[in-house]
Amino acid sequence: MIVVKVERQESAVRAFDISGHAGFAEYGSDIVCSAVSGISFGMINAVERLLGIHLEPDMQNDGWLRCNIPRLADQTQDDKLQLLIEAMLVSLTSVAESYHDHVCIMDNCDNI
Numbered sequence: 001m002i003v004v005k006v007e008r009q010e011s012a013v014r015a016f017d018i019s020g021h022a023g024f025a026e027y028g029s030d031i032v033c034s035a036v037s038g039i040s041f042g043m044i045n046a047v048e049r050l051l052g053i054h055l056e057p058d059m060q061n062d063g064w065l066r067c068n069i070p071r072l073a074d075q076t077q078d079d080k081l082q083l084l085i086e087a088m089l090v091s092l093t094s095v096a097e098s099y100h101d102h103v104c105i106m107d108n109c110d111n112i
Helices: 031-051 075-098
Strands: 002-009 012-019 058-060 064-068 103-108
Touching: 002 031, 002 075, 012 031, 012 075, 031 064, 031 075, 075 103
Parallel strands: 002 103
Antiparallel strands: 002 012, 012 064, 058 064
């Protein structure tokens, strides 16, 4: 199962951690793993291209990804960054709702 853990502070996302494998299909053919990867890396790329912010995610080949989200001094930029991250979470939630036996999202406010 893929587990997405969201860490928030004052309702803002400050980190997310994605680990595991969906187990929906064979390695290399798993559409659930592909969806989660595409959504998460798409957001990281969008932040860099649209906002000019490099997030520097940590990742390993075993399906683990962690990304710390900086708090930006420019409130407008910080709001845009949070919007992109929340959009990623909406998309991941849609995948989790469709494939609830393969993706779990743990989104706890203020757990940092």
